[in-house]
Amino acid sequence: MASSVTNYPLPMLIIFSLFHYLIFSSLCSSISASDSKSDRPITIDSLRASLEEQEDFIVFSLIERARYLSNYPAYDSSYLGLKNCSFVESFVRETEATQAKFGRYQNPEELPFFPALQSFQSSVSPLFNFSQILYFPASRVNVSRTIWDMYFNFLLPLITRDGDDGNYQQSAASDLICLQALSKRIHYGRFVAEVKFRDAPSDYISAIHAQDSETLTKLVTSKTVEETVIERVKKKAKLFGQKVTVEKNVGNETNYKVDPAVVSDLYAEWVIPLTKQVEVNYLLRRLY
Amino acid sequence: MASSVTNYPLPMLIIFSLFHYLIFSSLCSSISASDSKSDRPITIDSLRASLEEQEDFIVFSLIERARYLSNYPAYDSSYLGLKNCSFVESFVRETEATQAKFGRYQNPEELPFFPALQSFQSSVSPLFNFSQILYFPASRVNVSRTIWDMYFNFLLPLITRDGDDGNYQQSAASDLICLQALSKRIHYGRFVAEVKFRDAPSDYISAIHAQDSETLTKLVTSKTVEETVIERVKKKAKLFGQKVTVEKNVGNETNYKVDPAVVSDLYAEWVIPLTKQVEVNYLLRRLY
Numbered sequence: 001m002a003s004s005v006t007n008y009p010l011p012m013l014i015i016f017s018l019f020h021y022l023i024f025s026s027l028c029s030s031i032s033a034s035d036s037k038s039d040r041p042i043t044i045d046s047l048r049a050s051l052e053e054q055e056d057f058i059v060f061s062l063i064e065r066a067r068y069l070s071n072y073p074a075y076d077s078s079y080l081g082l083k084n085c086s087f088v089e090s091f092v093r094e095t096e097a098t099q100a101k102f103g104r105y106q107n108p109e110e111l112p113f114f115p116a117l118q119s120f121q122s123s124v125s126p127l128f129n130f131s132q133i134l135y136f137p138a139s140r141v142n143v144s145r146t147i148w149d150m151y152f153n154f155l156l157p158l159i160t161r162d163g164d165d166g167n168y169q170q171s172a173a174s175d176l177i178c179l180q181a182l183s184k185r186i187h188y189g190r191f192v193a194e195v196k197f198r199d200a201p202s203d204y205i206s207a208i209h210a211q212d213s214e215t216l217t218k219l220v221t222s223k224t225v226e227e228t229v230i231e232r233v234k235k236k237a238k239l240f241g242q243k244v245t246v247e248k249n250v251g252n253e254t255n256y257k258v259d260p261a262v263v264s265d266l267y268a269e270w271v272i273p274l275t276k277q278v279e280v281n282y283l284l285r286r287l288y
Numbered sequence: 289m290a291s292s293v294t295n296y297p298l299p300m301l302i303i304f305s306l307f308h309y310l311i312f313s314s315l316c317s318s319i320s321a322s323d324s325k326s327d328r329p330i331t332i333d334s335l336r337a338s339l340e341e342q343e344d345f346i347v348f349s350l351i352e353r354a355r356y357l358s359n360y361p362a363y364d365s366s367y368l369g370l371k372n373c374s375f376v377e378s379f380v381r382e383t384e385a386t387q388a389k390f391g392r393y394q395n396p397e398e399l400p401f402f403p404a405l406q407s408f409q410s411s412v413s414p415l416f417n418f419s420q421i422l423y424f425p426a427s428r429v430n431v432s433r434t435i436w437d438m439y440f441n442f443l444l445p446l447i448t449r450d451g452d453d454g455n456y457q458q459s460a461a462s463d464l465i466c467l468q469a470l471s472k473r474i475h476y477g478r479f480v481a482e483v484k485f486r487d488a489p490s491d492y493i494s495a496i497h498a499q500d501s502e503t504l505t506k507l508v509t510s511k512t513v514e515e516t517v518i519e520r521v522k523k524k525a526k527l528f529g530q531k532v533t534v535e536k537n538v539g540n541e542t543n544y545k546v547d548p549a550v551v552s553d554l555y556a557e558w559v560i561p562l563t564k565q566v567e568v569n570y571l572l573r574r575l576y
Contacts, residue, residue, distance in 0.1 A: 087413065246516055
């Protein structure tokens, strides 16, 4: 059975070459437009639109992880004899190294959980002109460790059923996708803070000079927006986590793949507070 | 800024150890039940339930890939100077090697696109007692190459907008998730065929002896089931791909993240026919 996808016969190679040529020639005109992405203004509205899209993906990712059992051996560093490193941590480290090599962390929206210096090198992907709007070194604000602990200690036990189905790699890969989605969302606080600061620097400057976290927290808080987000993610967990059939009308479900209350709690207790913590920590460093 | 998540302070280590102990001791009683998963009967109903769940994940994955632009440089083997291997192929090869090392392909439901022999070794994960219900060598039936070509030539241009946003690694990672979800779904045809054969061997034996693909295709075809699946995935693409707001009722959307007609066409023209091809090819080898 031919299972390799590399040794194409000649006619297929010709079709492929033609396909590549067509794709490539039709798209060449858009290269300059795409390359100038960094010129597009980033506004609070464009950031909020991205955060809304990211919500969908966070809910999808949690539902996907919930398909597997808890698979506890993957989380116990003594169980697999890996010397102080659980299966999942070992998998995340190796996967992040590969992703770094392929350029993931060129995009300033992405932060690794294990930023070993050597893995930052993007040896395969060419440099891309990503927007660099963040202020350095405030851009280094990082709550990865808190996200990691929250995910494994709080969230994972609430979305998985106890047991061992042997799919350790699949569970770990799903964990990493959830972790990355949460990390990207929470660290978006840096971009939100930068744009808020640029829009009205005078609102923040005195609190920054006074290193007044409490005032800054008040300034970046909008209770109405927060309540809307929490309600919306609950609705998304219901919509995306129901069993869909052709006959049934939507919205009658009670048995969701991930408990919608867990998703709204995740946002209320972790995602929103951590995003604000990132915003405030970013602002505290914004003038220094 | 502390960004590494490995060097935990002592109190946190104690909390973690306690957490692991609690998790582990509470779950030990379920080990035997989980280990005996292979004893649970696999029925056509349990397979259909899994295929339904897999549909959700396929739709989620396509929506996720659609968040990025087409990112054509990642698909052109000449563009990045990788010597006859595109960025995406190179990424898939390396990622599959890591996933193999962590035991992904121990589970007979998973098939790699690049099954280099050395990457089958699972050096990190211990052996798990997965159900081995497939008949060898029929189990080696494989349409990975067709899925690969279909995905890049047919599907990807229909779900992405033209352009280059520089997120090559993220696009390639999303591609791999889509490819793996489609491959798992389509190669489930092997399990479906095995269970259908076991349920009523006499229905198939003469056609198998005659190597009569046409009769076998008729035997594994249920137009009603197929039509339901196609209608259901379209409904899922609408539900999961709509813009959800707190105020708006669901179902009023017309601007979906992935065109629902593309998803139903994907199933009608590729997923269902390829699954049946896998079923028939499996049955043709079922007695030899």
